[in-house]
Amino acid sequence: MQKRTDHEAALRRSGLKSTKHRTAILDILEQSDQPMAAEQVYLELGDQKIGVSLSTVYRVLESLLDKNLVTKLSMSISGDNRAYFEYNRKSHRHYLVCLGCKKIKAIEHCPLKNYEEALEREMNYTIEGHKLDIYGYCPACQEHEK
Amino acid sequence: MQKRTDHEAALRRSGLKSTKHRTAILDILEQSDQPMAAEQVYLELGDQKIGVSLSTVYRVLESLLDKNLVTKLSMSISGDNRAYFEYNRKSHRHYLVCLGCKKIKAIEHCPLKNYEEALEREMNYTIEGHKLDIYGYCPACQEHEK
DNA sequence: ATGCAAATGCGAACCATTCGCATCAGAGGA
DNA sequence: TCCTCTGATGCGAATGGTTCGCATTTGCAT
Ligand SMILES: [Mn+2]
Ligand SMILES: [Mn+2]
Ligand SMILES: [Zn+2]
Ligand SMILES: [Zn+2]
Numbered sequence: 219m220q221k222r223t224d225h226e227a228a229l230r231r232s233g234l235k236s237t238k239h240r241t242a243i244l245d246i247l248e249q250s251d252q253p254m255a256a257e258q259v260y261l262e263l264g265d266q267k268i269g270v271s272l273s274t275v276y277r278v279l280e281s282l283l284d285k286n287l288v289t290k291l292s293m294s295i296s297g298d299n300r301a302y303f304e305y306n307r308k309s310h311r312h313y314l315v316c317l318g319c320k321k322i323k324a325i326e327h328c329p330l331k332n333y334e335e336a337l338e339r340e341m342n343y344t345i346e347g348h349k350l351d352i353y354g355y356c357p358a359c360q361e362h363e364k
Numbered sequence: 365m366q367k368r369t370d371h372e373a374a375l376r377r378s379g380l381k382s383t384k385h386r387t388a389i390l391d392i393l394e395q396s397d398q399p400m401a402a403e404q405v406y407l408e409l410g411d412q413k414i415g416v417s418l419s420t421v422y423r424v425l426e427s428l429l430d431k432n433l434v435t436k437l438s439m440s441i442s443g444d445n446r447a448y449f450e451y452n453r454k455s456h457r458h459y460l461v462c463l464g465c466k467k468i469k470a471i472e473h474c475p476l477k478n479y480e481e482a483l484e485r486e487m488n489y490t491i492e493g494h495k496l497d498i499y500g501y502c503p504a505c506q507e508h509e510k
Numbered sequence: 511a512t513g514c515a516a517a518t519g520c521g522a523a524c525c526a527t528t529c530g531c532a533t534c535a536g537a538g539g540a
Numbered sequence: 541t542c543c544t545c546t547g548a549t550g551c552g553a554a555t556g557g558t559t560c561g562c563a564t565t566t567g568c569a570t
Contacts, residue, residue, distance in 0.1 A: 234547095234548095235537075235546095237535080237536075237548065240548095255526090256527080257526085270549085271549070271550045271551065272429040272527095273552090274527075276527060277528090277549080278549095281436075281548095298448065298526095299525090299557080300525090300526055300527085314487065316489075323487075325483075329476065329479040332392060332399060333475040337471075337498065338500075341469075343460060343500040344500050344501045344505070344506055345498060345499070346499045346500050346501070347500075348497060348498040348499060349495075349496070349497045349499075350476075350495070351366070351494060351495045352448040352483065352491060353492045353494060353495075354489040354490050354491040354493075355490045355492070355494050356488075356489055357488045357489070380517095381516060381567050381568075382568095383567075385517085386517095402558080403557085410556090414520085415519095416519090416520070417519045419518085419519075419520080419559075419560085420517080420518055420553080422557090423517080442530095444557095445556090445557075446557055446558085447558085463544075479536080511561105511568105511570105512570085513568105513569095513570090514569095514570105515567095516565105517565080517567085518565070519563090520561105520564105521560100521562080522559105524558080524559070525556100526557090526558100527554105527555080527557100528555070528556095529552100529560070530553085530554095531550105531551095532555095533548100533549080533551105534548080534549070535546100535549085536545105536546095536547080536548085537544105537545095537560095538544095539542105539543085539544085539545105540542085540544095
């Protein structure tokens with residue numbers, strides 16, 4: 219976990235004012251092991267006695283997204299139709315999603331380093347990053363199938 | 365492109381009744397080189413003089429999704445917040461997305477076959493598939509940067 | 511042909527997200 | 541430290557993609 223001052227610095231570097239809401243939201247997302255919906259972030263702020271309006275949470279998330287401090291997931295987690303956000307660890311993470319219980323596990327190792335470079339040459343693109351989601355059934359859900 | 369009868373068969377195999385709306389929607393998604401939003405599908409049906417209500421389009425897409433005949437990629441394409449659907453080619457596709465012009469290119473080769481198998485053993489998961497999106501800048505947008 | 515469950519049309523409801531506008535607060539300069 | 545100005549926030553209303561309720565129609569098995 220980073221120290222608060224790192225988040226303040228990151229905000230300034232991005233040209234965003236450092237506010238208690240923004241640092242708190244970055245803290246919350248950084249400490250979460252799961253991507254979070256705006257409302258979850260809002261509720262967590264409430265638990266921490268940090269008064270904030272839901273629209274501010276949306277606006278903060280959007281500006282953090284603009285500045286690439288957080289990312290927005292492109293998959294729907296639980297079949298519902300809302301957006302999930304995660305702290306942008308520059309070492310990107312990959313997810314293993316259980317199709318049964320919808321639990322999400324982060325995968326540490328990246329199998330795509332070499333592939334990206336090959337692709338850059340082959341397609342003449344400048345590659346900035348990637349997202350990889352792998353779908354399957356966790357051990358518990360395989361058991362439950364029987 | 366598959367023949368219509370193939371879509372009818374796929375529907376029956378999935379336990380869905382074969383209707384003109386469903387086969388038409390499968391045809392449209394299969395022939396599209398881009399994921400489509402529900403409304404785009406609806407408009408295309410209109411162009412083809414196939415009268416249908418928008419709620420039916422949503423319901424058809426959802427049942428096709430349940431049966432894995434299409435896939436859903438929620439909110440990532442143009443910054444807007446609606447769901448996009450694509451025909452589920454069993455040979456899954458990977459996308460190369462330009463961060464500049466937002467164009468999406470399909471990538472044919474899959475670099476993850478071996479990795480999936482290793483992951484199955486290591487994590488005790490049953491892997492069903494994966495999605496891979498690679499982000500970067502296309503040749504044209506690199507030019508435009510200068 | 512008949513019967514029944516599933517599919518559809520239509521409008522209303524839902525709800526995550528966005529907006530408008532008045533007020534407040536962070537950051538830099540005086 | 542105080543001022544000033546721009547950007548951030550609160551609050552409520554509006555928006556718009558998606559879902560629902562219910563009456564009607566259609567696919568398909570018998
Ligand atoms: Mn990777
Ligand atoms: Mn692949
Ligand atoms: Zn599971
Ligand atoms: Zn481009």
